[in-house]
Amino acid sequence: MSADIDWIALSVFIFFFALVTVMGFFAARWKAGPVDSHLDEWGLGGRQFGTWITWFLVGGDFYTAYTVIAVPALVYAVGAYGFFALPYTIIVYPFVFAVMPLLWKTAHAKGHVTAADVVHDTYSSRGLELAVAITGMVATMPYIALQLIGMGVVIKAIGLTGELPIVAAFVILALYTYSSGLRAPALIAFVKDIMIYIVVLVAVVVVPAKLGGYGAVFSAANDAFTAKGGAAGLTLKSSQMLAYASLALGSALAAFMYPHTLTGIFASKSADTIRKNAILLPAYTLLLGLIALLGYMAYAAHIKVESNNDVVPMLFKVLFPSWFSGFAFSAIAIGALVPAAVMSIGAANLFTRNVWKSYINPGISHAGEASVAKIASLAVKLGALAFTIFLPTQYALDLQLLGGLWILQTFPALVFGLFTRWFRAEGLLLGWAAGILWGTWTAWSNGLKPLATLNLGGSAYVFYVGLGALILNIVVAVIGTVLFDLTSPRTATAKA
Amino acid sequence: MWVLLLVPFVGLLWVPFYNFQEPSLFGFPFFYWYQFAWVPICSLLIWLVYRSRKPDETP
Numbered sequence: 201m202s203a204d205i206d207w208i209a210l211s212v213f214i215f216f217f218a219l220v221t222v223m224g225f226f227a228a229r230w231k232a233g234p235v236d237s238h239l240d241e242w243g244l245g246g247r248q249f250g251t252w253i254t255w256f257l258v259g260g261d262f263y264t265a266y267t268v269i270a271v272p273a274l275v276y277a278v279g280a281y282g283f284f285a286l287p288y289t290i291i292v293y294p295f296v297f298a299v300m301p302l303l304w305k306t307a308h309a310k311g312h313v314t315a316a317d318v319v320h321d322t323y324s325s326r327g328l329e330l331a332v333a334i335t336g337m338v339a340t341m342p343y344i345a346l347q348l349i350g351m352g353v354v355i356k357a358i359g360l361t362g363e364l365p366i367v368a369a370f371v372i373l374a375l376y377t378y379s380s381g382l383r384a385p386a387l388i389a390f391v392k393d394i395m396i397y398i399v400v401l402v403a404v405v406v407v408p409a410k411l412g413g414y415g416a417v418f419s420a421a422n423d424a425f426t427a428k429g430g431a432a433g434l435t436l437k438s439s440q441m442l443a444y445a446s447l448a449l450g451s452a453l454a455a456f457m458y459p460h461t462l463t464g465i466f467a468s469k470s471a472d473t474i475r476k477n478a479i480l481l482p483a484y485t486l487l488l489g490l491i492a493l494l495g496y497m498a499y500a501a502h503i504k505v506e507s508n509n510d511v512v513p514m515l516f517k518v519l520f521p522s523w524f525s526g527f528a529f530s531a532i533a534i535g536a537l538v539p540a541a542v543m544s545i546g547a548a549n550l551f552t553r554n555v556w557k558s559y560i561n562p563g564i565s566h567a568g569e570a571s572v573a574k575i576a577s578l579a580v581k582l583g584a585l586a587f588t589i590f591l592p593t594q595y596a597l598d599l600q601l602l603g604g605l606w607i608l609q610t611f612p613a614l615v616f617g618l619f620t621r622w623f624r625a626e627g628l629l630l631g632w633a634a635g636i637l638w639g640t641w642t643a644w645s646n647g648l649k650p651l652a653t654l655n656l657g658g659s660a661y662v663f664y665v666g667l668g669a670l671i672l673n674i675v676v677a678v679i680g681t682v683l684f685d686l687t688s689p690r691t692a693t694a695k696a
Numbered sequence: 697m698w699v700l701l702l703v704p705f706v707g708l709l710w711v712p713f714y715n716f717q718e719p720s721l722f723g724f725p726f727f728y729w730y731q732f733a734w735v736p737i738c739s740l741l742i743w744l745v746y747r748s749r750k751p752d753e754t755p
Contacts, residue, residue, distance in 0.1 A: 287709070290735055418723060418724070435716060435727050441712060449709055479739050479742045489731070
């Protein structure tokens with residue numbers, strides 16, 4: 201990529217960045233509430249977001265900037281297999297519809313702010329609460345780092361080099377998140393999502409028109425995969441099918457265990473807000489599927505890249521005038537700010553409620569919680585920034601992959617309690633540990649690939665490690681619960 | 697009605713059902729347009745369940 205600065209693109213980029221910065225600071229006064237007096241205000245925007253705000257907020261932080269870069273890059277590299285993001289982001293919504301309103305009701309009735317709050321209230325177990333809280337914080341950190349990497353890719357495409365632009369962007373983000381809390385990303389999400397919709401709708405109409413239609417795009421990709429030797433293609437190899445389905449299912453179950461997605465849930469006004477969003481959010485999935493196709497368009501446009509992550513920026517630079525690529529790059533960079541802000545808020549809420557309040561200062565006031573969370577959000581973001589600058593990009597990718605596997609292991613503790621009180625904290629904690637240990641060890645020994653192989657009756661089954669670990673987790677939790685029931689019968693403390 | 701929520705799981709997780717190039721539609725191979733088609737179908741199914749359920753007791 202050329203190191204020359206594209207001044208037109210840069211001007212457009214700076215204009216939009218300045219716009220959202222002003223909005224970010226202004227957000228503290230939006231839907232006014234006493235931001236500093238209560239964690240519900242800073243960390244959940246006052247629990248008042250209705251259907252449209254929640255749609256923009258959850259859409260903005262679930263479909264992250266990194267997705268816009270990474271999904272087409274994966275489709276470009278491995279073909280049909282990279283498309284698992286589409287079934288994943290479809291089947292997640294029946295799950296959200298069935299489960300998340302129940303979680304919201306529990307959280308709303310008791311004033312819970314985090315997943316670990318809900319778990320502690322259900323099982324009265326500090327150990328399980330801490331396990332859920334730490335898993336959430338550890339899984340979120342590399343995810344924030346990935347957003348920075350996504351932002352770095354587009355900043356590089358404009359022609360700016362060095363770490364300074366990204367540090368500057370991040371300091372601004374950190375400051376307005378600190379002062380406005382969740383209101384800042386919620387307000388900026390409107391701008392980000394509208395920009396991304398414009399970019400993608402223009403791209404999926406204009407690019408195929410320039411390249412000879414979708415038929416030509418798919419056949420160019422097909423030719424390229426055939427020329428590479430046919431390990432990837434436009435459809436799945438039979439050995440990839442189970443991996444594809446299990447990645448889609450495992451990712452869908454993990455998606456709403458992350459602190460940033462749950463923050464969007466807890467911040468909604470009512471259970472019905474969440475149900476309506478389960479019906480409306482798939483619009484973003486359509487967008488994501490179209491974005492994924494940019495990976496094939498790169499073949500039709502004969503784009504050559506050093507790193508797969510440059511596929512999307514290069515496609516825009518080659519096919520569009522500077523002002524539009526500048527607009528597209530701003531959309532992606534602003535798209536990184538929204539999830540990065542919500543993730544740091546989600547992690548800060550966990551730290552405040554489930555580490556600080558539980559272990560350091562149980563008598564903390566509501567205003568005290570808000571100020572601890574504000575400082576924690578700064579620390580989380582600094583950590584992610586240091587991660588991006590000082591460690592190789594691959595570490596963030598590997599850790600994010602492991603993060604998905606880890607966060608999925610909190611599923612039984614968080615979700616089962618909404619439907620049954622049969623499970624015991626001891627069993628769930630053992631299951632969590634078994635899932636994390638087996639999953640991490642298996643992914644590690646396969647060279648940090650998300651897939652595991654099971655040999656049964658002479659045939660090999662390749663599947664997503666996270667889902668395997670979840671099954672092990674549940675089995676151990678069931679056995680653990682039965683054994684603990686035998687050795688130490690339940691006391692009457694279990695809450696109805 | 698709640699069983700409708702399971703339909704997308706069956707339709708999308710049973711991969712051998714749609715792992716083909718033909719028939720294509722508007723240049724999209726079957727594998728792609730089939731999965732795209734599930735996006736509105738899934739919304740529709742959830743909406744049907746939403747409509748059929750009893751409203752929350754309290755707002």
